[in-house]
Amino acid sequence: AQSVAQPEDQVNVAEGNPLTVKCTYSVSGNPYLFWYVQYPNRGLQFLLKYITGDNLVKGSYGFEAEFNKSQTSFHLKKPSALVSDSALYFCAVRGLNNDMRFGAGTRLTVKP
């Protein structure tokens, strides 16, 4: 079965520092991986996805993610965090029925 895991419930970083939000996956076949962000009282917004090709995927708002097949990981990164990046981040994998299987979410807090 397709699944993702986000090992950290909470990530705290200082503004201006690099941030990483971790995600590992378990799939049968090719992985189709996604990152979404949820701001308070809002819906999910698409950030980026990995389908095939370059292992480093660039997305919205300066975020990028690195696909690592050997480590079955798809960590979300940003070189310099902003306070406005504080939100709930979800890693997801495309399920066998083309539904989206989400991780439990990681709450990112960026402090000034």
Next chain:
Amino acid sequence: DTAVSQTPKYLVTQMGNDKSIKCEQNLGHDTMYWYKQDSKKFLKIMFSYNNKELIINETVPNRFSPKSPDKAHLNLHINSLELGDSAVYFCASSQDWGSTQETQYFGPGTRLLVL
């Protein structure tokens, strides 16, 4: 010009009532979904419709019944509401169910509270 919209945004109701949540997308997509986000923020697929036909029906109580009058709409009707139904319900859409590469676009959510 909201891409995926849901109504109502908030819904507070008593146990045992019947309620509906509406979803509309103006993206011209073929596939629509309903997800449930519980109090711990865990998101889970409930239903998926492609061209008005049911594709995915996860283990969801029969009290939940989706209806798709056309490709642009997917409504969720809930009978005999229970306390455990309290959650945020998200509608989503994607261009084509057949493609695994498609991005899903989400609505703002409907916050349901059953008292």
